[in-house]
């Protein structure tokens with residue numbers, strides 16, 4: 001039988017270890033990010049591989065982002081209709097849906113989907129390359145694996161995510177417009193005109209900047225987890241899994257900071 | 269506490285002196301002195317020494333987990349040793365900057381334990397990969413196809429050019445990996461367990477290939493293995509890695525006749 005002191009002690013130890021792991025991981029991730037910036041600026045550049053990665057990331061997530069966006073737009077509109085009708089404000093639907101999708105829901109949902117799809121994919125791919133010594137083989141054959149594998153992937157996610165977000169936003173707005181068209185007799189043209197009137201640069205610019213950071217986080221975490229994957233096939237699973245979890249968590253942290261910062265700009 | 273093999277009676281002293289002399293006068297390709305490497309409390313290498321001469325086939329044997337892979341990874345700078353001196357073809361590996369290290373690595377072929385083929389690339393792309401940064405070494409060739417084909421034909425797999433590694437058997441993968449290792453015409457080749465995980469017949473084929481290649485291109489080879497048959501066929505000299513040091517050195521005949529229990533353990537059937 002463990003006494004209560006022992007129990008408290010062991011709990012405290014687990015907590016301490018958790019905090020320590022968190023601090024160490026944050027440090028390592030920052031170092032990894034620093035290395036990314038340093039190596040990005042140094043020639044030779046791997047343009048061909050970058051293009052290939054961009055194509056693959058877009059290709060892999062386009063359908064998923066489209067379907068999810070469509071459903072989100074549909075559901076959001078269907079569920080807000082009764083409330084807006086009650087207040088006699090149903091004509092505000094395009095404004096409300098447009099702003100909430102462009103400013104928040106579009107970027108966050110797209111980023112979460114990409115965290116699940118891309119970050120885990122990168123984690124597993126680089127992880128298995130690490131475990132099977134492919135990364136070592138690259139290094140001895142004179143190609144810098146950090147440049148070839150990591151830099152290209154992080155750049156690709158950073159560049160592609162904003163595009164995916166724009167694509168997701170548009171499909172979501174179509175979903176919403178479809179509901180309004182069927183249930184409320186609003187033409188697509190009127191719907192989109194209202195949405196674009198409602199949106200200002202103050203909505204679009206922060207959302208776009210935020211999306212770049214989301215893309216960066218997804219690439220960074222996926223690559224970090226895969227590149228430092230533990231030996232053994234179990235390590236690959238862990239890398240893929242923790243990549244998704246860490247990336248998703250970090251996305252919300254970044255989102256919080258982004259909203260906070262753009263709020264400050266508004267007040268100025 | 270190096271186990272000394274001087275008093276071996278299989279070979280006459282005169283013969284031995286002659287063979288030692290030819291080896292001693294040959295140029296050193298690899299020279300490792302007092303190599304040490306630990307992972308936390310796990311002291312893997314505790315002062316390992318090794319000399320590889322030009323044109324020589326040197327086999328390093330050791331139990332699983334004795335640090336053989338760690339040793340050759342330190343040798344090409346994939347891992348940083350804690351201390352010790354490592355010289356490859358007259359250059360001290362630890363003091364080289366990235367460019368010189370890359371240039372040196374182009375002269376070293378490395379066959380990885382698990383083949384390490386890039387599984388997102390075709391066989392052709394796998395073989396072209398080492399050439400992308402070393403075009404000048406091959407005389408700035410534009411068309412790499414003949415080189416790839418030659419390398420693949422050397423290992424008898426000319427027809428697999430456009431297959432993916434996943435479509436190859438284990439033995440074929442090992443051969444493609446060998447072709448990739450040879451594509452830059454290295455002067456010294458490091459083999460990390462070239463026959464592990466292969467059936468005896470395929471293993472024999474790989475060993476035969478290694479010998480053919482060595483004759484054709486006159487390379488020096490450092491072969492890591494725990495396969496006694498492989499060691500018997502290919503070794504000119506052997507080093508046994510036990511407890512992190514070069515525990516015993518000599519020819520296969522000398523070592524297999526040894527009565528030291530730690531040496532005997534390697535050769536017992």
Ligand SMILES: Nc1ncnc2c1ncn2[C@@H]1O[C@H](COP(=O)(O)OP(=O)(O)OP(=O)(O)O)[C@@H](O)[C@H]1O
Pocket residue numbers: 307310312330331332333334335336337338339381494
């Ligand atoms: N990156 C690493 N981190 C921590 N320990 C390591 C690392 N690489 C190797 N080791 C440890 O070093 C020791 C030697 O490993 P090594 O891979 O060199 O063995 P080996 O002699 O090649 O064995 P095998 O014949 O099974 O390939 C092992 O105990 C291993 O646990």
Ligand SMILES: [Mg+2]
Pocket residue numbers: 336337338381460461
């Ligand atoms: Mg090994």
